[in-house]
Amino acid sequence: MKIGNLETAGSVFLAPMAGVTDPPFRRIVQSFGVSAVWTEMISAHGLGVRGEAFATMDLTGHSVPTVFQVYGVDPAVMAEAARVLQGCGAAAVDVNMGCPAKKIVKTGAGAALMQDLPRAARIVAAVRRVLQIPLTVKIRSGWDESTRTAAALARAVEAEGADAITVHARSRSRKHSGPASADVVAEVKEAVTIPVIGNGGIRNVGDARAMIEQTGCDGVMIGQGALGRPWLPAMVLGFFASARGGAKRSKLLIDVIEEHYRYQLEWIDLQTAVRRMRKHLAWYSKGLPGSPEFRRSVFHVEDPNQVLESARGFFGEAVVS
Numbered sequence: 437m438k439i440g441n442l443e444t445a446g447s448v449f450l451a452p453m454a455g456v457t458d459p460p461f462r463r464i465v466q467s468f469g470v471s472a473v474w475t476e477m478i479s480a481h482g483l484g485v486r487g488e489a490f491a492t493m494d495l496t497g498h499s500v501p502t503v504f505q506v507y508g509v510d511p512a513v514m515a516e517a518a519r520v521l522q523g524c525g526a527a528a529v530d531v532n533m534g535c536p537a538k539k540i541v542k543t544g545a546g547a548a549l550m551q552d553l554p555r556a557a558r559i560v561a562a563v564r565r566v567l568q569i570p571l572t573v574k575i576r577s578g579w580d581e582s583t584r585t586a587a588a589l590a591r592a593v594e595a596e597g598a599d600a601i602t603v604h605a606r607s608r609s610r611k612h613s614g615p616a617s618a619d620v621v622a623e624v625k626e627a628v629t630i631p632v633i634g635n636g637g638i639r640n641v642g643d644a645r646a647m648i649e650q651t652g653c654d655g656v657m658i659g660q661g662a663l664g665r666p667w668l669p670a671m672v673l674g675f676f677a678s679a680r681g682g683a684k685r686s687k688l689l690i691d692v693i694e695e696h697y698r699y700q701l702e703w704i705d706l707q708t709a710v711r712r713m714r715k716h717l718a719w720y721s722k723g724l725p726g727s728p729e730f731r732r733s734v735f736h737v738e739d740p741n742q743v744l745e746s747a748r749g750f751f752g753e754a755v756v757s
């Protein structure tokens with residue numbers, strides 16, 4: 437897929453997820469295959485005004501394009517942050533216009549921009565001026581179920597130079613769950629000529645196929661479906677490429693977990709790594725018999741070797757599926 441001057445191998449993307457799509461998770465997803473990955477959202481104010489460094493910007497071991505996502509409200513600050521991100525190896529910069537968190541929307545950022553099209557357009561215009569790399573925007577259907585501004589917003593950001601748009605097919609009021617309305621993705625696809633990426637509720641190959649068939653979108657983005665199943669984007673990619681199964685089905689789950697754990701330990705201090713891996717262990721073990729007991733047994737353990745020993749016992753010969 438072509439996003440401005442960026443050509444990706446295929447059109448299946450890992451969604452930005454705060455607290456989840458950190459470098460280790462992005463690496464484990466990439467180890468199976470994915471067209472590009474998005475970082476967690478990064479504060480434009482933190483980056484551009486306070487000069488903060490964000491650990492999530494680490495691209496060690498990354499093998500596919502990484503799109504850095506930024507959120508904020510002031511066009512000049514957003515532009516400065518985008519300039520910094522461009523200098524840090526971003527393949528593209530993505531502007532967040534979908535975050536529903538109260539502390540974000542009350543500042544006018546994230547999903548609040550779905551209600552303030554003039555400001556959204558000014559942000560995109562300012563960011564466009566400083567970037568040589570592609571600029572993308574991630575939006576929702578609207579602020580709530582009765583205000584669907586997606587198509588109008590998409591037209592506005594395209595006019596200011598956005599190279600692609602991701603549509604999360606839920607309104608701000610639905611947060612991250614509940615039914616996704618594919619028709620809003622189709623509406624946006626009709627409204628613009630730049631590539632449109634459909635997102636929301638894709639949990640398997642069939643969901644991805646339905647999103648493309650029902651909307652005509654150019655690519656798909658997977659979020660929660662990849663929790664505990666980092667091979668899902670590769671499976672979808674393999675299906676679309678008519679390859680014989682993207683992910684190797686015979687791979688042992690414990691091997692994936694050990695690799696993920698290693699990336700985590702390489703990235704951050706030991707205590708944080710062990711704590712951050714807990715939620716992933718919960719996702720990896722979800723649905724397996726004895727999963728609650730396993731979680732309880734490792735959730736207070738601080739030694740990664742001990743955690744992995746328990747995990748080896750628990751996951752045994754389970755394979756990715």
Ligand SMILES: Cc1cc2nc3c(=O)[nH]c(=O)nc-3n(C[C@H](O)[C@H](O)[C@H](O)COP(=O)(O)O)c2cc1C
Pocket residue numbers: 451452453454455456475476477505532533534535574604612635636637638657658659660661
């Ligand atoms: C824990 C979590 C964190 C998220 N963080 C972000 C974020 O930083 N930026 C963003 O644009 N969307 C964020 N999202 C939304 C996802 O990118 C995605 O649009 C949403 O989960 C719908 O896709 P899904 O149904 O495949 O999960 C987050 C979602 C979750 C569940």
